[in-house]
Amino acid sequence: MYGGGNTFEGIKTDSLAQEDPGMLAAFEARIERGEKIEPSDWMPQLYRKQLIRMIEQHAHSEIIGALPEGTWITRAPGFKRKMALMAKVQDEVGHAQLLYSAAETLGKSREQMIDDLINGKSKYSNIFNYPTFTWADCCFISWLVDAGAIVNQLANAKGSYGPYCRALDRICAEESFHLKYGHHCVIYLASGTAKQRQMFQEALNRWWPPMMHFFGPSDKISAHTEVLMRWKVKMGTNDEMRNQFLDMYVPKIWELGFTIPDPNLKKNESGKWEYTEPDWEEFKRVINGDGPCNKERLEVRRVAEARGQWVREALKTPKTSYVTPLA
Amino acid sequence: MNTALKELLYKMADDQLILGHRNSEWTGMGPLLEEDIAFSSMAQDKIGQGLALYTLLQTLGESDPDTVAFTRNANQFHNCILVELPNQEYDFSLIRHFLFDSAEALRFEYLSHSSYEPLAQLARKIRGELRYHTLHANTWMKQLGSATEESIARLQNALEVALPYALGIFEASPYETELIDKKIFIGEAALKEKWVSKIESVINQTQLHLPDWKTLTPVYGGRIGKHSEHLQPLLDEMSEVFRIDPAAEW
Amino acid sequence: MNPTILHILETVKDPEIPVLSLVDLGVITEVKVEGNTVLVKMTPTFVGCPAMDYMKAEVETALIQQGYIPKVTITFEKSWSSDLISEKGKAALKKYGLARHPILNSLLI
Ligand SMILES: [Fe+2]
Ligand SMILES: [Fe+2]
Ligand SMILES: [Fe+2]
Numbered sequence: 001m002y003g004g005g006n007t008f009e010g011i012k013t014d015s016l017a018q019e020d021p022g023m024l025a026a027f028e029a030r031i032e033r034g035e036k037i038e039p040s041d042w043m044p045q046l047y048r049k050q051l052i053r054m055i056e057q058h059a060h061s062e063i064i065g066a067l068p069e070g071t072w073i074t075r076a077p078g079f080k081r082k083m084a085l086m087a088k089v090q091d092e093v094g095h096a097q098l099l100y101s102a103a104e105t106l107g108k109s110r111e112q113m114i115d116d117l118i119n120g121k122s123k124y125s126n127i128f129n130y131p132t133f134t135w136a137d138c139c140f141i142s143w144l145v146d147a148g149a150i151v152n153q154l155a156n157a158k159g160s161y162g163p164y165c166r167a168l169d170r171i172c173a174e175e176s177f178h179l180k181y182g183h184h185c186v187i188y189l190a191s192g193t194a195k196q197r198q199m200f201q202e203a204l205n206r207w208w209p210p211m212m213h214f215f216g217p218s219d220k221i222s223a224h225t226e227v228l229m230r231w232k233v234k235m236g237t238n239d240e241m242r243n244q245f246l247d248m249y250v251p252k253i254w255e256l257g258f259t260i261p262d263p264n265l266k267k268n269e270s271g272k273w274e275y276t277e278p279d280w281e282e283f284k285r286v287i288n289g290d291g292p293c294n295k296e297r298l299e300v301r302r303v304a305e306a307r308g309q310w311v312r313e314a315l316k317t318p319k320t321s322y323v324t325p326l327a
Numbered sequence: 328m329n330t331a332l333k334e335l336l337y338k339m340a341d342d343q344l345i346l347g348h349r350n351s352e353w354t355g356m357g358p359l360l361e362e363d364i365a366f367s368s369m370a371q372d373k374i375g376q377g378l379a380l381y382t383l384l385q386t387l388g389e390s391d392p393d394t395v396a397f398t399r400n401a402n403q404f405h406n407c408i409l410v411e412l413p414n415q416e417y418d419f420s421l422i423r424h425f426l427f428d429s430a431e432a433l434r435f436e437y438l439s440h441s442s443y444e445p446l447a448q449l450a451r452k453i454r455g456e457l458r459y460h461t462l463h464a465n466t467w468m469k470q471l472g473s474a475t476e477e478s479i480a481r482l483q484n485a486l487e488v489a490l491p492y493a494l495g496i497f498e499a500s501p502y503e504t505e506l507i508d509k510k511i512f513i514g515e516a517a518l519k520e521k522w523v524s525k526i527e528s529v530i531n532q533t534q535l536h537l538p539d540w541k542t543l544t545p546v547y548g549g550r551i552g553k554h555s556e557h558l559q560p561l562l563d564e565m566s567e568v569f570r571i572d573p574a575a576e577w
Numbered sequence: 578m579n580p581t582i583l584h585i586l587e588t589v590k591d592p593e594i595p596v597l598s599l600v601d602l603g604v605i606t607e608v609k610v611e612g613n614t615v616l617v618k619m620t621p622t623f624v625g626c627p628a629m630d631y632m633k634a635e636v637e638t639a640l641i642q643q644g645y646i647p648k649v650t651i652t653f654e655k656s657w658s659s660d661l662i663s664e665k666g667k668a669a670l671k672k673y674g675l676a677r678h679p680i681l682n683s684l685l686i
Contacts, residue, residue, distance in 0.1 A: 063355065070355040074348060074561075077568040077577035078393045079378045083371055084627035089354050090367035091593075097360045135568045135577075170673065177592045177628065185577075193575050300355070308358025310481065311417055314474035315359075375625015379653075449624075452653040456623055 019044045031232055036162035039105040050233050051161055052106045059099035060117045060124035064297050066092045068128055072138040084181050091174045102163040118302050127210045129291030136189055136203035143182030148214045150175045151245045160232035190256040205261045212278040215242040246273040331502030333387055338550055340380035341406035344396055347373030349414055358417050365463055372456045379449055397569040401559040402552040409492035411558040418481040425464040426493040430522045432457040442510040465529050472533025479534050494545030578608050582615055585643050589635045592628050596669040603661025615640050617649045620657045
């Protein structure tokens with residue numbers, strides 16, 4: 001899963017000054033024609049840098065995102081849920097693996113990326129800095145956070161960088177299964193006992209604000225990203241993505257009889273969703289490290305890395321390679 | 328025959344469920360992403376195998392798998408103690424995976440010839456899955472068991488801790504003779520013998536060494552519901568949501 | 578296999594691998610047509626496959642939509658292994674980049 005609204009740095013106007021104008025024009029023309037850029041192709045430094053940043057954030061979001069749901073694997077109620085949740089979280093870790101490989105094609109190693117994650121240098125989706133108190137919180141993530149991720153990922157899959165798009169095609173196929181699983185879980189809570197319904201309503205109340213944050217700051221206040229849109233690095237504005245999500249999922253949430261905790265939420269005549277402006281100060285605070293679970297999440301990662309150090313070290317000694325059954 | 332058969336199925340199903348549960352605790356915590364995924368895969372296989380065995384028990388008149396798995400107390404579980412021990416460091420988890428899955432691979436190999444056809448059929452399926460598990464275990468044992476000073480020392484230490492518990496896998500059931508006579512299963516003693524030579528053949532390809540088997544005292548009790556202090560908390564955690572309302576559908 | 582039924586079943590894809598039909602994946606092990614009733618036997622790729630119920634439902638829907646009465650059973654009579662993936666399926670998987678078992682992946686670092 002993956003939150004959009006990844007933080008792009010504001011682009012300085014002079015950052016393209018040192019690029020060869022002819023090469024740059026040819027590069028932009030290729031993207032304009034809908035061609036994919038491949039690792040060995042020429043690309044502006046800024047393109048490389050922003051892509052690494054974005055794919056890396058995405059990869060981190062997958063492994064950090066595995067944590068709030070992962071803690072429910074051991075508690076999932078019944079065999080069906082337990083096995084499906086295990087498969088889902090495993091997929092998320094697999095997504096991280098795919099994405100780290102895609103980012104590596106741009107010249108940054110997985111080790112470096114993980115180091116930067118642990119040091120707090122690179123970001124991941126803000127939403128995973130919130131805690132999962134109950135099973136219903138876990139179901140909220142499986143259904144709606146994954147739904148948000150799909151909105152983002154489907155858009156990004158049409159982007160310009162070949163390895164990232166191909167990774168996303170595979171990821172999206174798996175995500176659609178996650179979404180079905182998550183929706184199913186919520187339907188059971190909705191049609192279950194009063195207690196089950198209440199559990200989900202409370203989860204919805206807790207998770208709605210971070211869900212609105214998920215797509216990133218409103219276009220009015222977010223960094224200028226025109227060049228990234230032209231290069232098909234960023235495929236839609238934050239508000240467009242948010243609107244698309246609301247359009248697809250608000251009716252589904254209402255259909256199940258739950259109340260979304262925003263009295264101003266409604267679709268206007270022009271088909272756009274109106275809502276109470278999310279608290280962007282909180283968003284900033286959390287992304288800068290001061291959310292309810294930032295420390296805990298990074299600490300888990302740090303400890304896992306430290307405890308696994310001797311294993312990775314032992315793998316560096318030469319070894320034989322193994323045959324794959326299907327290749 | 329049913330009592331003997333049920334006893335056999337219960338202990339195997341409980342083993343799979345509990346170790347699957349432990350393996351799944353590595354999700355998000357593995358020493359590298361690939362191991363995260365591998366342990367998660369194996370956990371899914373094990374829990375699925377447990378479910379299939381509980382489903383077989385249901386056809387013999389036991390309760391449905393969810394009720395059986397999520398509502399019993401520790402003293403009603405028949406898994407060996409080895410599988411309920413906490414994961415600890417990766418060295419212990421790997422050693423346990425190696426010792427246990429080597430035994431399981433052999434167990435289901437024999438069971439695939441069981442005179443009880445539904446079990447034989449299921450065993451043929453499970454046997455295929457366990458091949459990946461033992462391939463994984465053996466590869467990592469050979470790699471880490473001969474790599475660095477630290478990795479060798481860690482595995483050696485974990486091996487010595489785990490072996491007495493591993494011998495507990497083969498704790499005899501009160502129905503051994505019946506199971507053997509009716510050709511349902513070759514029996515724990517025969518299985519253990521095969522297992523010992525399997526373990527030796529892998530360990531001999533590493534820089535690890537096995538203690539003299541005669542000096543080891545098996546840790547028994549799991550098969551008759553006498554567990555370590557670690558099982559009940561595991562079960563409490565597993566059933567935390569389920570018990571909110573066992574009649575609810577989740 | 579009856580070509581009409583084969584055609585219908587080929588429209589049902591693996592839920593996580595849209596390029597691979599259940600027929601090519603090899604999880605459909607037997608099909609018998611008796612009048613309007615289609616008896617299908619399926620076997621999971623692994624015992625704990627969480628997608629099995631979902632795949633079963635998809636097969637049923639596909640058959641119902643074409644006017645058949647499906648009777649789908651899940652059995653281990655014939656065990657799935659990667660040998661059961663058709664040549665077409667293997668080619669599709671290879672192109673898709675999903676040619677390995679996750680556990681084997683971990684042996685290949
Ligand atoms: Fe997902
Ligand atoms: Fe994902
Ligand atoms: Fe998967």
